[in-house]
Amino acid sequence: MASTAHAATPKVDNPYVGAGVYVNPEWSANAAAEPGGSAVSNQPTYVWLDRIAAISGSSSSMGLRAHLNSAVSQATAAGKPYVFQVVIYDLPGRDCAALASNGELGPTEIGRYKTEFIDPIAAILADPAYANLRIVTTIELDSLPNLITNAGGTATATPACDVMKANGNYVAGVGYALNKLGAISNVYNYIDAGHHGWLGWDSNFGPTASLLYQAANASGSTAANVHGFVVNTANYSTLKEPYFTINDTVGGQSIRGTSKWVDWNRYVDELSYAQAFRAKAVEAGFQSNVGMLIDTSRNGWGGANRPTGPGPQTSGDAYVDGGRLDRRFQTGNWCNQSGAGLGERPTAAPEPGIDAYVWVKPPGESDGASKEIANDQGKGFDRMCDPTYTGNPRNNNNMSGALPDSPLAGTWFSAQFRELLKNAYPPVGGGTGDTVAPSVPAGLAASGVTASGATVSWAASTDNVGVTGYQVFRNGVQVGTSATTSYVDSGLTAATAYSYTVKARDAAGNVSAASAALGVTTSAGTGDTVAPSVPAGLAASGVTASGATVSWAASTDNVGVTGYQVFRNGVQVGTSATTSYADSGLTAATAYSYTVKARDAAGNVSAASAALSVTTLAGGGGGNAGCTATYKVSSDWGAGFNADVTVTNTGTVATKSWKVTWTWGGNQQITNLWNGSVTQSGAAVSVANAGYNGAVAAGGSTGFGFGANYSGGNSAPTLSCTATS
Structure with a gap:
């Protein structure tokens, strides 16, 4: 393709100012094909070169030269400078701590990286046909930060990262890429610098800047080949947390030490982290005019659950968790996060020191598969992409928060795109969205x-x-x-x-x-306003395929108990003047949840008992696997909370299905639940497995999570678990 008529664009301080930005037609077509997607399908996203074959493309995907030719055409039509954005991502032993993004090159294949990957890319970018484009590169995501946190004896070190730290090929590879690409006058190199939830601690922040400076001066390169840094790449960290700052205190104590979400981090969002990292990079030796890019493709966190003010000042956790926009379980969660939304649209020079908000990760392209999928791209199965995974030390052993049924990394994931669109903030359509409050009730x-x-x-x-x-x-x-x-x-x-x-x-x-x-x-009552004690010690006997007898210890009352109300799955099915009840007409091989309330002559009724789970016999053979369920509150902000439940198969055969039941001791009300199907009637809750996590191997575990509202107390319930095999 012939070069455009105007002279080659001289290098500028900020390549985004005064320029258009290339819209990837392949991503645009995928976005436009989704309901409502045309509202954002004209947004610029990066082209990803994550394997050698991506350079030339295929019959079903554009190669680098085809994208560049398309960018030249867009620039010609617009009549102004144009930015072309590309991710360079194929280091040997790539991303040593995340199997979903492992690459095709082994840890020692630095030679192939240079001759088969970087050299061909540099040759294409140097073509005079593209001299008028401002070519912005993002150099090798995640790998260098992994050497800081996941290698060399750290608590989260992996053998693969230890190998890459020892052989030096991450540093050598990044230096080689910077040197080759930096020699092209219209290329602007930005190195990946992680995100605040990864590198914002004192022990990581300065060492990262120093390591990046070391890489920038490796393999014949110099720091002059680095135009800036990019943060939050393919991640979900909020751009700005409006309702709390790192300097806030609750009860005279800093939230850095009292909030598990902050956990002594120096930063609470990506803008503050990016601006601080820029200063630290200059201090480490980089040029004083380096700029920052922030990936805002998936950090909007809008929708109905977006907080509208700070949390209560009852504790550091309540204050932060009640007001934070980022609704992940933990900042270490990175794969296809449930509840996320599109963030700020790509914008040039939005804040001091920030060259642009960009969409490095094309929204709708998967972070990784939720289960093992055979492929020839070197992409493994990472449990952080499995919605049933209960975590590891890198995310403080929290649930993964990942969406189910996700494809391989980089593959179009329609369900994720639709969720990102639904939860976009600012909402799609421009402006700040709906700012009109409802009428007063x-x-x-x-x-x-x-x-x-x-x-x-x-x-x-x-x-x-x-x-x-x-x-x-x-x-x-x-x-x-x-x-x-x-x-x-x-x-x-x-x-x-x-x-x-x-x-x-x-x-x-x-x-x-x-x-x-x-x-x-309230009315005065009859004089007696004291309810009986809560029935306890529920037990089952005489269980058949169609019935069971439930018994309990007698309640006490200041005047006298007159009877009991018996509930099955939250619905009253009978009363009893004694401490037992025979239920009938049940379905074989089915789990039921029973609770009991006591009543006195004045009409006062006790709270419901703890739930008893009873599974009827199969009637036609077969068996039931055993299971247990454990409960953990991951965050509580005074008026609401998030919790995780881990289901473990304690039997000797795999389960086909499972169900967890409990009865709240207060007024807790579940508002959303993932990785299961929930039924709540009053205080009684029943959660059955989702279609994809009912089968659990003997000794194995799965789980679900939920968010809930409450007032008053929030004591942990007693869980019952039943399973079929």
Whole structure:
């Protein structure tokens, strides 16, 4: 292809200023084919060269020269300078701590890296036909940072990273790439510098800048070949955390030490990290005009769960977890994260020291497969891409947070793109999205008032887009939420006046002003307002294919217990004047959850007992595998929390399915759950396996996670687990 008519563009301080940026037609077509995707399909994304074959392309994918020719055509049509963005990513022993992104070259194949990968790329980029393009390269993701955190005796070191640190081929390879590509006058090299949740600690931050300077001066290169650095590449770390800073304190103590999310990090978001890393790089010896790029392709974290203010100042965890935009379990989670959204659109010079916000990782292209998939690209199966994985030391043993059914890294992942689009922030369509709050709820009224409870209802609010729910306040403190126009409150004191207000919320997180207050006074009752003690010691006997007998220890009461209410799967199925109940009409080989409440003559009813799980006999042979379930709260911000449940097969054969049940001791309400199917009726919860994680090998584990709202206490429930084989 002939060169454009105007003279070759001289090198500039910021290649993005005053320039258009190449739109990859292959990514654009994939995005446009998705529902709503045309709203972002014109955004510029990087071209990825992650294997030797990608240079020439194939019958189904464009090669480097084809992309460059297309970029020249776009520049000619626009009549202005154009940026072409490309990822250089095929080091020997590539990304030694993440199997999903392992490459085709072995740890010692530095010769092939030079002659078969870098040299052909440099030859194409140096073609005079492309001299008018401003070619921005991102050099070798993740590998150099791995030498800081995952090699040389660190707690998270891997044998593969130890090999690469010892043989020096990461440093030599990056230096060679910088030297060859930096010799081309219109190439701007940016080295990958990780992200704040990886390298933001004092023990990592300075050493990373020093290691990158060492690589920039290796293999004949000099630091002058480095135009800048790129952070958050293919990651999900929030650009800006608006509701807390690293300098905040709770109860006189720094959140650096009291928040498990921050965990002594110096940075809480990518903008602060990028600007600080730029200064540290200059201090390490890089030129004073180096710039920073931030990958904002998937760090928007919008949608209905986006916080609208800081968390409560009851603890460091509550304050940070309640207000942080980044909703991952842990900053070490990197693969196909559930709940993420598109971030800021690519923008030139958005902040001091920042050359551009860019989309290095094309949204919708997978980070890695959720299960083993045979391939000829050297890409392995990394458990961090498995939604059932319960973690490792690099993510503090948290659930992976990955989406299910993901394909190989770099392959189009439609479900992920649709989720990114749904949770985009700013929302797709431009501007700051919906900023109009719903109308104020009106017409509050009370019904069903007793000595211990009341139902509050109201007229529906309206919104320019749509109301998604309501927040209910008692005496100025939020006590619950509702997706309908009513709320049942309980646990009140007899003959006591309460004040209720309600606020409406929409999908963008806008919240209305509070309604006019409604005064409600509970009835005086009959004198006895003390409920019986909670039934305990539930046990099953006489279990058949169609029935079972449930028994329990007697409750006590200040006056006297008159009977018991028996619930199966959260629905009352009978009463008993004794401490046992015979249930019938059940289905064979099926798990059921039983709870019991005690009642006295005044009508006071106890809280529900802990749940008892009973599985009926198969009736026609077969057997049941055993299982246990363990519960861990990963974050709690006072009005809500996230929790993980690990299911372990304790039997001797693989399971076909499993179910975990429990009964809350408070008013916890699950709002979203992943890797399972949930049913909640009142305090009773039942979670069955998803289609992809019911089969668990003997001795193996899987799990699920969820988010929930609550007020008051949040004690851990007692879990029961049943399984079939």
